Amino acid sequence: MPASNIKSPGVYISEINAFENSVIPVATAVPAFIGYTPQAQCNGKSYTNKVQKITSFAEFQAIYCLPAPAPPASPSKQYNPQYYLVQQKNKPDNGDFMVINNNYYLLLPDPNTIYYLYNSIRLFYQNGGGDAYIVSVGGYGNPSGTSMAPGTQIINPNVQLNELIYGLALLLNEQEPTMYIFPDATLLSITDNGTLMQQMLLQCSQMQTSIAIFDIIGGRNPDPIMYTNDITSFRNNTGSQGLDYGTAYYPFIGTTVMQNQDIDYTNLFGGDIKQLSSLLSPADNPNTSVTTILDMIENPGANPLTVTQYNSALLNASKIYSQIIKYILADVNLLPPSGGMAGVMTTIDNLQGVWQAPANTTIVGAASLPIRLSESQQANLNMDAYSGKSINAIRFFNGLGILVWGARTLDGNSQDWKYLSVRRTMIFLEQSCKLAVKPYTSQPNVKNTWEAVKGMISSFLTSVWKEGGLQGVSASDAFSVECGLGSTMTSDDILNGFMNVTVKVAVVRPAEFIVFTFQQQMASSS
Structure with a gap:
């Protein structure tokens, strides 16, 4: 209590905080699934075109699945x-x-x-999924009563671009989701799918809180020779904005979900x-x-x-x-891999940290692949000199089974952002620090505030460094935090109400290429 406020005799207590504010790490693996569900209502309340957080598959069933009939009737079919x-x-x-x-x-x-969303949710939880957001844009449409033409890609006319884009826009007010997933997107035409992907990347780059996980049209039944046409089509339709916020996996995976x-x-x-x-x-x-x-x-x-x-x-x-x-x-059981990859990332984040690349690991429930890519075939997916749009391969290895064998973003030619773990780590650090500094809004723009902010962020980054999220033999090698007049601010900045904080971090990067050098040595006498 300021002394000027004391007006009468007595004993006054002034409590002083022993600890400064701290940075609370934000969640790193919270996918948002947007698409079509068996239903979207619970207790008479509609959940169509509403953003709903769930924490388990049981919650998903309660809201988005058809109720079970009374015995002895057979269970309701959700798909x-x-x-x-x-x-x-x-x-x-x-x-x-x-x-x-x-x-x-x-x-x-x-x-x-x-449709793919229902089984993708099941695959997500099969791989260790936790919290997730669901945006149901509608239920299943009417069947056509006939089969698709042989040799063509599946296009479901009940899956509408405008409905999916509307569902995407609903997430503009949600800061917690860190992954956008549209399992039904590959059921659109190639042109509509491209429009949706570009909208996803644009929204991710604007919000800076989430990445977009893409599946590739043609990954369900790839031609052993002409599959490269599907890859080229995907690269041609993803645009050029926000590529470091996108990642793609190929091909589909044969699962045991159903x-x-x-x-x-x-x-x-x-x-x-x-x-x-x-x-x-x-x-x-x-x-x-x-x-x-x-x-x-x-x-x-x-x-x-x-x-x-x-x-x-x-x-x-x-x-x-x-x-x-x-x-x-x-x-x-041939499913797009995005749902499973969301579960894989959740498990890795929980066990090791967001800075660990989600690669060289299995997808639980993956039993087969529609195409077995070789090392030379993957080379063209992993690196593309023209577009830089890297595609992460899912491959089969003798004795090891099916492994995720890539961890790149679509911005493969960027030294800063070509690795998925780097982009996700930076989102984690940026958003954690951003939320922690909010209480200092409208505080005096003076040295005491600057030092408090520096100390808070430095303490947080030190803990991340100790956990292995930043590289360097000491904390000073791993990061630096600057905030003050003459270093990050000018007098005009202070007059205009700006407090500028500069944070530099040495983010861990995966060892993608491990090179051995062997040399013969002449025998020498002992």
Whole structure:
């Protein structure tokens, strides 16, 4: 209490803070998922086009998943893609086909029923995910009732660019998310996908709080030779703004997220049992057990079985049906890697720190890859002399399995920002310091304030250095903090109300290339 405020005799206590303000580290791994969900309501409240934070998959289920029916009914399907077996006149050039009753068939989805967000959320939590934000821009649209054309990319007309961009704009008022993820973005046309990616990078660079994780159109079913066209198309459509805030992964990953109980006969031919019957029990080679089961499905009677029970019966009665379900599972489990990578980054941040590159590690649940890239093929992804837009490869290694084998941003030609861990570390440091200095707004712009700010930031950076986030044999080698008249401010700055703080940090960079030098030495006498 100032002495001038004491007006009457007595004993007065003046408490003095023993400790200065401190920098509280901000969260580094909080993804925001934007896309289409099974539903978006809870307790009568709509969550469509609203930003909602969740802390577990159970919370996601409570708000965005269909409620479970009362037993003994089968569980509600949260994702219900439709597939068609399309007979081919000749053996398809693509090796991914089925032979049924001596005829060739391609298994093709109804593009209007393909979505990725739900399973991406599951993959995120499977890989150690924690807090996340969800922006549901709507539910699933109506099926088209037909399959996509063979050899084309999946474009879902129910996935709308304007809806996704509106969902992105809702995050302008949210400072906590550190990753933007649009699992359904690859279901847009190439042009619309490019527009969305450019908007994401622009918003990330403006807010300086988040990175954008991209998936690549064509990564789901890449051509072994012409896949480079998909890479070129991606690079041509990401623009030139905010590239250091973006990172991309290739190809898609075959996962184990969906299991046998998630797919059944209702996912075939739009539920048309007659088309299924002609395959499983043809007139020239009938399967009486299958015919009986299918008749029971079409004419359920007074005490029908559940879909799960009928499905189990068909799996036991028909090897062909089991093979079809296996093929569908393999296809629906091909997912964009962005959701899994968000989980990987969360785990690494929690165990080691944001400065640890999210590479040379596995994605839990990844079981296969649609293309196995070689070292020479990855070289063209990792470094591009013209655009500098590096793409991180996910590769298979004998004895090791599937590993994330890259940790670069799209700004691959920049010495400052080509590494993802550097960009994310700088976001972490900048935002932590920014929030810590806010209480000093409108404080006297004098030496005492300057020293308090310097001490607070220096203490924070010292702790980061001790944890291994900054390089240098001593704290003075790792960082410097300057704030004061004559060093960071002029008299005009003070008159105009500016307090300038300059922080220099030596951020840890990954050892991306480890080079051994071997030389032969002549034998010498002992």
